[in-house]
Amino acid sequence: MTAIRLTSLSHAAGCGCKLGSADLSEVLRHLPAVADSNVLVDAATRDDAAVYRLSADRALVATVDFFTPIVDDPPSWGAIAAANALSDVYAMGGKPLFALNLVGWPRGKVPFEVLGEVLQGAAEVTRRAGCLMLGGHSIDDPEPKFGLAVVGEVHPDRILTNAAGKPGDLLVLTKPLGTGIMTTARKRDLVSEAALGPAIASMTALNDGAARAALQAGVRAATDVTGFGLLGHLGNILQASGLGARIEVGKLPLIEGALDLAANGAVPGGTKRNLEAARAEWDPALTEAERFLCCDAQTSGGLLLAVSPDRLDVLLGALRSEGTLARAVIGELVAGPTVARVTR
Numbered sequence: 001m002t003a004i005r006l007t008s009l010s011h012a013a014g015c016g017c018k019l020g021s022a023d024l025s026e027v028l029r030h031l032p033a034v035a036d037s038n039v040l041v042d043a044a045t046r047d048d049a050a051v052y053r054l055s056a057d058r059a060l061v062a063t064v065d066f067f068t069p070i071v072d073d074p075p076s077w078g079a080i081a082a083a084n085a086l087s088d089v090y091a092m093g094g095k096p097l098f099a100l101n102l103v104g105w106p107r108g109k110v111p112f113e114v115l116g117e118v119l120q121g122a123a124e125v126t127r128r129a130g131c132l133m134l135g136g137h138s139i140d141d142p143e144p145k146f147g148l149a150v151v152g153e154v155h156p157d158r159i160l161t162n163a164a165g166k167p168g169d170l171l172v173l174t175k176p177l178g179t180g181i182m183t184t185a186r187k188r189d190l191v192s193e194a195a196l197g198p199a200i201a202s203m204t205a206l207n208d209g210a211a212r213a214a215l216q217a218g219v220r221a222a223t224d225v226t227g228f229g230l231l232g233h234l235g236n237i238l239q240a241s242g243l244g245a246r247i248e249v250g251k252l253p254l255i256e257g258a259l260d261l262a263a264n265g266a267v268p269g270g271t272k273r274n275l276e277a278a279r280a281e282w283d284p285a286l287t288e289a290e291r292f293l294c295c296d297a298q299t300s301g302g303l304l305l306a307v308s309p310d311r312l313d314v315l316l317g318a319l320r321s322e323g324t325l326a327r328a329v330i331g332e333l334v335a336g337p338t339v340a341r342v343t344r
Ligand code: CO
Pocket: 047, 048, 087, 088, 091, 223, 224, 225, 226
C-alpha cells in the first residue's frame, strides 16, 4: 500500500470532475456535422462509443475515457479506469480488440512506481477482457489522470444503441448503484477503506457478460450507467428513442450503505448536478437520498438494457449464467414525453 492518498490529489471527489449534461451539450455543438454512410453511430445520439462500418459484416467501435483518482489504491484505480473504458464497447454490443493508455502524471510529486501499479491494475482487467494493451500517451500533469482509448468490433446489424428503445420494453440494470456516493464518503473519511470493497468490486467488474446476455436475448437498446447517473443515461435512451419511462425506486439494486450515506450528505458534486438536470417527475413521497441514488454519478456502472417483455426470461436467465452483479427489472419504457416518472 502506498503512503500517498491518491484521491487527495484529485480536485474533486470521484465523478465530481465530470462535466454536467448541459456542459456536454455546449461541447458537442462545436463538433462538425458528419455525413458518411459508414458512420453508424456518432455523438448525435450521445451513445457510448463511435461505430464505423468497415464492411457488410464488420464495424469498428472506438471510445476513450479517463479521470482523476477515484480510490487511493493504485492498482484498483487502474482496474476501475480500464473496466470503465471497456464498458463503452460492451454497451454498444461490441467486443474490445486493443487499448491504449492515457496518462497524466505529476512527475516529481508521485513516484513512477505508483503509476506502474496503476498500469498493472489496468493490464489485469484488459487481459481478463481478452483485450490487448498496445501503448498509449503520457504527459506531465499537476493532477494524476488515467484512462484508456479502446478499439473494438461489432457486427453492424447487432449494435446496441440509445435509439432502439420501444414502448413497453422493460428496463434491466446489471450492477448496483451508489459508487459515487461510496467513493465520496471514503474521501471524506465517513467510511473505512474496507467498507469501499463492494463498490470497488462492482467498478472493476467487466460488463462483458451483460453484453453477451443482451445479445443472446435480442436486446437492441442499451447504454452503460456512468457519470450522468441512472436517470441521465436513461434520458439519453428516452431522447434518442422518443419515449418516456417509468422507474420504481424500490426495485433499484443499491450498494449496501449508499442510501444512508446519501442521507448523511456524502453526495458528489456531479450527482447534485445530475439531479438538477434530470428530466424526471418525482413521486413526492421519495426522499432526497432516494433521488440522489437515481442520479448518482457512477464510475464503471452496469449496463441498462431495454428488453421486450417476451424476451425478459431469456435475458434474466442469460444474466444469471453470466453471473452479473445485479439483474434488476427497474421499470419500463412508455410512449409519451421524454420524461422519467419515478415512484417508490
Ligand atoms: Co457509456
